[in-house]
Amino acid sequence: MSKREFITPIGEEGIYILDTASWRAARPVMNKDKCIECGICLTMCPVNAILREGPKKYFISYDYCKGCGICAYECPKKAIDMVKEGGE
Amino acid sequence: MSYIDTIADNKDLVTPGMSACHGCGGELILRRLLKVAGPNTVICIPPGCMAGAGVVGWSFDNGLKVPVHITLLDNTAAFLSGVTNIYQRQGRTDVNMVAMAGDGATADCGFQSLSGAAERGEKMLYVCYDNEGYMNTGFQRSSTTNRGSRTSTTPVGSVIPGKPQHSKNLPYIMAMHNAEYVATASPAYMKDMIEKIEKGLAASKNGFAYLHIFSPCPTGWLHGPEVSIDVSRKAVQSDYFQLFEVDKGVWRQTVANKKPITLKEFVGPLKKYGHCSDADIAALQENIDARKSFLQKMIG
Secondary structure, three states: OOOOOOOOOOOOOOEOOOOHHHHOOEEEEEOOOOOOOOOHHHHHOOOOOEEEOOOOOEEEOOOOOOOOOHHHHHOOOOOEEEEEOOOO | OOHHHHHHHOOOOEOOOOOOOOOOHHHHHHHHHHHHHOOOEEEEOOOOHHHHHHHOOOOOOEOEOOOEEOOOOOOHHHHHHHHHHHHHHOOOOOOEEEEEEEHHHHHHOOHHHHHHHHHHOOOEEEEEEEOOOEHHHOOEOOOOOOOOOOOOOOOEOOOOEOOOOOOOOHHHHHHOOOOOEEEEEOOOOHHHHHHHHHHHHHHOOOOEEEEEEEOOOHHHHOOOHHHHHHHHHHHHHOOOOOOEEEEOOEEEEOOOOOOOOOHHHHHOOOHHHOOOOHHHHHHHHHHHHHHHHHHHHHHO
16 A cells, blocks of 8 residues: 555545446437527436537537436427437 | 536536446435535545445545545534534635535434534534435435335335334424524425525535435336436425525525425325325325425414
């Protein structure tokens, strides 16, 4: 065990990360024709997998998305579809 | 700055991949809490779902980018009292002192240390995510589990129909501690929740602040992960979980429930209440009505 600077661990260096993307059975896909860029999906996502670029441009990052489907269910315009993983 | 900007622009201080279940309310609350609190924070997390999901880490790995202490199940508030006192003495009053505990570590095991810290007015924000049971170990009953709920220690059978007792209403108990700020929040009302976290952090600089947040648990309550937020919305709409705040002794309902829905609409998708008869639901409704009239009296 090496000497540590802090009494409690601070996870900047050895951060604990799981590949939660591998849990996903269905992936959320945004339909930008219907999307009104309101940002409700971003506020409700438990994994912070929905990000924003610029003032109003929301997109889904699949790096850690668990595919829970909250964004698709909560979208006021039903602009997110859940697409089965590994399907056609 | 709207609440969406707060969530979108602030840095995510939680590990991107943690082992909380699909649609976990606790994970959502932890991430939102740290988005608002920012990097200048010390957090205490007792054993429970959030500690078990990799947030406190293993063998010097860690799931957070801020200092995190894993306390014992029963001494979270006492532990953080010590931490906050040494920070106050060193003049580092700008650091946010936050505890985030489940309902077991708040209402059952950790209650005496929580009550003591609230009475002493220790400068901290204590957040309880209430999923109505010991979910991390397989949904045993806790004192915030509501009447009629199926749990692994109150199974449904010929002797008892789920949990026979009503739940303990912890936010009311905490409001009676003369704390600086006490509030309840639900993830379905995100704007309200973010505002309450901000108010709670501000109040924690002067005294004890307590937040009680409804946390849907798809794995324990047996509903689909996608309806998590919908369940927490219906909980508020059916008055099962009321949103209010007590700011320096002044009671206020923050989300007015103008068109209440029936309790049946809320318990419908939850299989933990799947066995309940109309009489069971009526008994639960009676308790909810009593809470509602108590809140109305306090608001005055």
